[in-house]
Amino acid sequence: MAQGNLSGALEVWKKATINNGEKSEYWRGLAHVLDIMGELEKSKIAKEHADRLDSQVIAEKTGRKMEDILADLLDDGILNFSSGSDSVSNDISNSPGINKEDLTLIPGIGKVSAKRLNMQGISLSSRYQR
Numbered sequence: 001m002a003q004g005n006l007s008g009a010l011e012v013w014k015k016a017t018i019n020n021g022e023k024s025e026y027w028r029g030l031a032h033v034l035d036i037m038g039e040l041e042k043s044k045i046a047k048e049h050a051d052r053l054d055s056q057v058i059a060e061k062t063g064r065k066m067e068d069i070l071a072d073l074l075d076d077g078i079l080n081f082s083s084g085s086d087s088v089s090n091d092i093s094n095s096p097g098i099n100k101e102d103l104t105l106i107p108g109i110g111k112v113s114a115k116r117l118n119m120q121g122i123s124l125s126s127r128y129q130r
Contacts, residue, residue, distance in 0.1 A: 009033045017046075024050040024057075051120070054113065062106055073122055 013030035020026060031046035059066035103114035103123060117123070 006033060006037050010037065022053060024053040027053065054116065057113070058106060058109065061109065 010030075010033050013026065013033055016023075016026040017030055027046045027050035031043045031050065034040075034043035034046060055066055055069060058064075059069055062069070103109050103117050104111060109117070
């Protein structure tokens with residue numbers, strides 16, 4: 001079992017989310033502490049909020065509609081840049097030398113965010129694991 005000042009940690013993460021609520025990593029930190037404390041429903045809500053924030057960042061950075069990104073991922077797990085109402089004309093899927101699994105190809109997605117998305121089963125060409 002985890003040791004330490006969980007209520008103190010909880011207060012730190014609560015303040016972080018209040019003061020800078022658009023940072024998904026703060027919501028994930030809050031979720032982690034809630035998990036340890038056995039507050040599973042609250043933890044789930046915090047994790048879902050972090051996921052929504054990450055999806056929103058993808059939408060903003062790619063210029064795609066958030067609904068279309070979520071529809072792509074839930075439909076077949078492929079983040080599709082070449083179809084739909086908000087398609088992007090510069091499709092990278094057939095470009096030589098491009099690692100089609102590399103989410104960092106999306107503007108604004110760094111290595112940490114890409115790793116988190118990959119851990120959720122999200123990549124540019126693989127199927128989403130529900």
